[in-house]
Amino acid sequence: MAMPPPYPTYPSGPADGALHHPHWWQRRGVRYGALITLLAVSGLVILALVREQTGTEGFLVGLGLAVFPVPLLIAAFRWLDRVDPGPWRNLVFAFAWGACAAALIAIVANSFATKWIATTTADPSGADTLGATVIAPIVEESAKAAAVLLVFLFRRRHFTGIVDGVVIAGITATGFAFTENILYLGTAFGTDQLTGGRGIASVTAATFFVRVIMSPFAHPLFTTMTGLGFGIAALSAERQRLRRALLPVGGLLLAMCLHALWNGSASFGPFGFFAVYGAFMMPAFGLLTWLVIWTRQRELRTIREELPAYVAAGWLAPAEPFALGSMRARRMAREYAAHHLGKPAAKEVGRYEAYATTLAFLRHRGRRGRAGADFGVRESELLNELWRLREVARPALEYAARVAAPPVPVMLPWPAHPWPAHAPAPQPYATRPAHPAAAYPAPAYPAYNPYRS
Incomplete structure (x- = not known):
């Protein structure tokens, strides 16, 4: 068997060489068990809450309709991550966190905040608008950002750049949107059952068109702003602590602003939604798509250079x-x-x-x-x-x-004298x-x- 060549020399960082025995709460099995238990309990609670609000039949209808964009979004984010794919367990965690833990936090916190605003302000009718444009973006984006933060802290080896941040954030938001769509579509189906709505005029059809057909990328787009902040922070040197701390916060604030603008579009008049959709959402989506594809190509170039x-x-x-x-x-x-x-x-x-x-x-x-x-x-x-x-x-x-x-075409030198008439015509290009x-x-x-x- 051939012996391996020597390693390329490169200075390694300082290490004390001491053995550190983790405490019981730092062991991998304990952490995995606690995380799985947290997500399982959150899933059961969110399942009960959504079923209570939509009814069993509405829940099943909402579940069947909400699942349509999920495979497409996951496939798109997985395609972006093909150059250096992260482990599936990170993606499963991100989706489960978004669908269970983040959704549960959002439902409980949004309901509590809206009721508190309605009882403490002089204009209870504006509580829903204020909750949708201020409270919901802050609560929901913070809950989804927690998954990106956990992967950034505890799976640092697999979180090395912009693409990793976008993928983790996008998968988390896909899970969150999945649960939210079940709630909205199930509630719309219940409304149709009470009012007798049918066909394309039904509330269910309108909700499905807006949330699943027109804007399945809405929540992923918001949360990928947070992922971009973490991704750029991952590219920063460890000594740049202030930059590594401020970039994720800046991405989170940008995600909240986009989310607030999207939620508030309904209050901008009859065409406010379409104005925001065309003037902000689509350009932002196109710019983000270009950025991650450009980053993907740069990763391939890095491989060829290193x-x-x-x-x-x-x-x-x-x-x-x-x-x-x-x-x-x-x-x-x-x-x-x-x-x-x-x-x-x-x-x-x-x-x-x-x-x-x-x-x-x-x-x-x-x-x-x-x-x-x-x-x-x-x-x-x-x-x-x-x-x-x-x-x-x-x-x-x-x-x-x-x-x-x-x-690649290679130019051959032309002769200095005229080409003889009896000779074959010269070929100006050859390939190699x-x-x-x-x-x-x-x-x-x-x-x-x-x-x-």
């Missing part, structure tokens, strides 16, 4: 930085491995791609002075995993680099691959296949 250092050290093959920095080449590598060695090999290639991506981002943060004290330990862990999976992943990635590398992967022969897997009996 991994050649490990090629020079002998850890990676020359073709791998290009293949790992192209989503098309990564997909082709997994398909190639699946075709020759089966699905287990494709999963190993996928893990190899994930480890290499994390390694590139780790080195990028290290070069900018943003790596933690465990840089050297984390780097060695990732390199050892890459070395362990190289026999399956490397041929697939070299093949993908060969196929995905685009040809843009990547050194072209110098590699087509890779072949070893005859022994460990995945087949």
